[in-house]
Amino acid sequence: MIGNLEFNNTEFFWLLLLLPLVILWYVLKNKKQTAELRISSIKGFKTGKSVVPKLKHGLFILRLLALALLIVALARPQSVDVSTKTKTTRGIDIVMAIDVSASMLAKDLLPNRLEALKNVASEFIKERPNDRIGLVEYAGEAYTKTPITSDKAIVLRSLDDIKYNTIIEGGTAIGMGLATSVNRLKDSKAKSKVIILLTDGVNNSGFIDPKIASELAQEYGVKVYTIGIGTNGMALSPVAIDSRTGRFQYGRVKVEIDEALLKDIANTTGGRYFRATNNQKLEEIYGEINKLEKTEVEEFKYSNYDELFRPLVIIAGLLLLLELLLRNTIFKSFV
Secondary structure, eight states: OBTTEEESOGGGGGGGGHHHHHHHHHHHHHHHTOOOOOOSOOGGGOOOOOSHHHHTHHHHHHHHHHHHHHHHHHTOEEEEEEEEEEEEEEOEEEEEEEEOSGGGGOTTSSSOHHHHHHHHHHHHHHTOTTSEEEEEEESSSEEEEEEEESOHHHHHHHHHHOOOOSSSOSSOOHHHHHHHHHHHHTTOOOSEEEEEEEESSOOOSOSSOHHHHHHHHHHTTEEEEEEEESOSSEEEEEEEEOTTTOOEEEEEEEOOOOHHHHHHHHHHHTOOEEEEOSHHHHHHHHHHHHHHSOOEEEEEEEEEEEEOHHHHHHHHHHHHHHHHHHHTTTTTTTO
16 A cells, blocks of 8 residues: 555556567567668768657557556555544543542652652542543542543642642541542443542541541442651651741651551452652552553444546547557558
8 A cells, every 4th residue: 555545456557567578579479570681872862860760669658558547456456534433332431539638748658659649640640531530539539520421631730739738637637538539430421430549648537437438439330549758768748838938848757647547448449559659650550540441432434436437448548548549650661
């Protein structure tokens, strides 16, 4: 196929190998038909010069061109106009539950845990064009930042707006964050429902037990991927607020993540648990989830074929007709 041109019967191109043989045959035949006469002088034969005898080989060229065009026509050239249409056959509804407690400002990920998460999550959202995504924030309590929607611009703006604030009650209510996320998905008609729950601590707040929330997710067919974020050992974390500046004071704090709980939530719902100890690992985790939760897209391809052999046959016929006409008129005395 060349561009939008293709040939349906390419085996006929082998016939083009005959053209050099035909040319060779013509040259040999022309030599045999040319007689030689040796004389001492041709002064008495000189007359006005005529180019007609020299042009008689043009008849053979016309026939050769016609033959070549017929061979190409036998190969059935076609112009192809291909159009495609995609159809999403399996949509996925995803809720990202994000811990926004003060500890998410720890600097073991750069520039801090929360900003590192937002950067990676935004790329994840951009790579899910066929899915609906929602956002849930939680600390000591939880609320829906963005209901599930297919409008990625809204989700990305809402994600960018997520910041630590003192409006939400302090603490880490994993059960509340998970239950709120399940509530956003329980009425979803999507064939696959997923929660990506991220935290950097232990469940120490809220009135819903995380295990009960995970059983609720299982009941509604929601798969939960849990991510524990934070380095192993000590991390530079907020420990107090300066009364004069209102800014956090930082100190070295031991990272404590209830990995057993997060693993239990993932196992109960058919998901997986991941640990993000640095920026690169966090990127790899979201990349892995992106691969695990693939949206099935069906592609329909439509091809419109336009046959192009007819003009070639017509041109070849005209060349043969011209050759025949010239052979029986202008070149009649020379062939």
